Amino acid sequence: MPLRPAAAALLTAAALAIGTAAPVPVPAPAPAPAPAPAPTVAPATADTVSGTFQQVTGFGANPGNLAMYSYTPAGLPSGAPLVVALHGCLQTANDYYRNSGWTTFADRYGFAVVFPQTSSANNSLSCFSWFDATKDSRGVGEAESVVEMVTKAKALYGSDDRRVFVTGLSAGGGMASDLLADYPDVFAGGAIDSGLPAQCATTQGAASGCQNSDQGLTPAQWGDKVRAAYPGYAGPWPRVAIWQGSADTVVRPVNATELRDQWTDVQGVGQRPTSTRSLPGGTTEEVYADTGGRPAVALFTVAGMGHGLAVNPGSAADQCGATGSYFLNTICSSYYTAQFWGLDGGTGPTNPGLPAPTGLTATPTGQGSIALAWQAVSGAASYQVYRNGAMAGSATGPSFTDTGLAPGTSYGYTVAAVDPSGAVGTRSAAVTATTGGGAAQCFTDSNYNQVRAGRATQSGGLTYALGSGQSMGLWNTFVTHTLKQTGPGYFVLADGQC
Known part of the structure; x- marks a missing residue:
């Protein structure tokens, strides 16, 4: 008996993901097709973090049957941004917490991260249902569950409702794209990693075509799909980062082109980049700015990268994450996405030529103080010190003592050099320390x-x-x-x- 198109699409994606020579028929009913990364193997080590990762229950209506996990840096102030990070198929919230690198920048820049989690009860491959209009549309299903998590996080952490962002990998990227279209009044920006255009598929049978082939739509037709998701909404629209590997055979690179067409049309800008630059890992960034010169859409193409999230383990300021199945060692996408959104406190370093301080150490000196030291930077007139992403003070030399801290509490620190004109350079790699006085x-x-x-x-x-x-x-x-x-x-x- 021939397979239904939906089943054949799933098997093709699964064969690409796990490297099998040919698909093997499975009994109907077929599970929903979606980009299908293999299970993530927990790495031996992960980014050093100073905050709390935990499950949050009772977050409100949950029509999508999802679980909510969150990461909050120690000492997170009220009014900080919020990032929602969606895992890929056959992954969990814990996989994304450990491997994606988002906790590094939550500590450095000071924001909370929500990690929604679906399960095999929703989809046999634990995929978010980016292809099902009954689950990925405004006010219903998984999309509504994610927005309920945002509401809960804002209540728990006092997050700034003007700075809520969503990102996701593969099927999670497809759902992130849908969420940006469904809830432009909730999300200020998004990042779609190896994902798909918003509302590309609304049925199981259409999903494989979205993953593998050009849909033949104009930018205006792609934009109409976004505008139809929340009729009557007139803006402002989220700023969108798109990440794509040029050698991706699970979600073909044409999806990045379609995403660019979709979101530039929604933003009212052309499909010709206003600036282009080369980044590490064979990455090319194309920026599409609005009439005011503000980046509205950015397309990051990683040469030779297959299907997955771009990470780059290490302690440098622009490194993050841990490698694993579908966490690929090329470039730290989370770093550049955070800068694109302005989570670093602006639109990026104001003096990129001023090096980040190195050798930063943090030593507890009592129940309420921590001493910091680092290597002097040539050309620096002073230094800015950041505690859990927020300014803690300034120093004229390569040392600083942070006082008035809570006993027995962990804090994360970064430092940036400042040139004689007052321009701030790149922040250092983060370090953590725990004040004394808290009985273990x-x-x-x-x-x-x-x-x-x-x-x-x-x-x-x-x-x-x-x-x-x-x-x-x-x-x-x-x-x-x-x-x-x-x-x-x-x-x-x-x-x-x-």
Whole structure:
């Protein structure tokens, strides 16, 4: 019996993702087609973080049957931005938290991150349903669940509702694109990584065509799909970053062209870039600015990259993330996306020629103070010090002591040099330190009870220490570990140490 088109599309995508020679028929009904990355293998190490990663329950109406996880830097002030980050197929919120690099910049620039999670109960490959009009449209399904999470996060963290952004990989990128069209009144900007145009497919049968071929639409026709998602909305429209590997065979590069056509038309700008530059990892950035010269759309093409999220592990200011299945070592896309959105406090460094300080160290000097030191930068007249992304003070030389801090609390720091004209250079790599005076507590219990007590999280049947994200093994009552609390909402494995 021949496969239905939807089943054939899924099998083709799955074969591309896992490298099988040919698809093998599966029983009907077929699962929904979507970009299908293979399961992520948790890396041995991840970016150093100073905040809290945890599941948030009771976030409101949940018609899409999603789970909400969030990451908040230590000492996050009210009025900070909020980023929503959507994982790819056969991935989890924890995978994206550990590998995508977004926590690095949440700590550095000071913003919260929400990681929505779908599951096999919604889709056999745990894909977000970017292709289903009953789930990805305004006011319904998964799209509505994500917006309920945004409302909850704003209530919990005091996030600035004018600076809410959404990003996603593959099927998550397709859903991010839909969310930007559905809720331009909620999201100030978005980033679509190896994803698809908004409302490209509204049925299962149309999904494969979107992934693999040119749809033959004009920019105006693509723009109409966005305008139809929220009829009557007149702007302002989100600014959109598009990331695409030139060798992607799961979501073909034509999707990036269609995304560019769609969002430049919505923004009312032409399809000819106003500026082009070369970036690391064989990446070309094309910027499409509005009439005021403000970047409205940016297209990042990574030469030779296949299907996945671009990361670049390391400690330099423009590096982030951890490699794994469909986390590809090329360039830190999260860094350039954060700058495109202005999360670094502006539109980017005002003096790119002024190097970032190196050798930054942070040493607790008491219950309420931390001493910082770094290597002097040639040409610097002074330095700006940032605590959890916000300005903590300035220094005339390569040292600074931060005072008035809470005891037993972790803080993240970066430093930037300032030239004689007052222009600020690139920020340094982040470091963290925990003030003294907070008595460390140890908790020995089963993984199941550690999760119930809020000291750990579980994802995909595995357990991870809250905050540090360290793997603890299976989520059950038979595996026991000791966790040490080293800061608010931050636990580390301490078997045999307490």
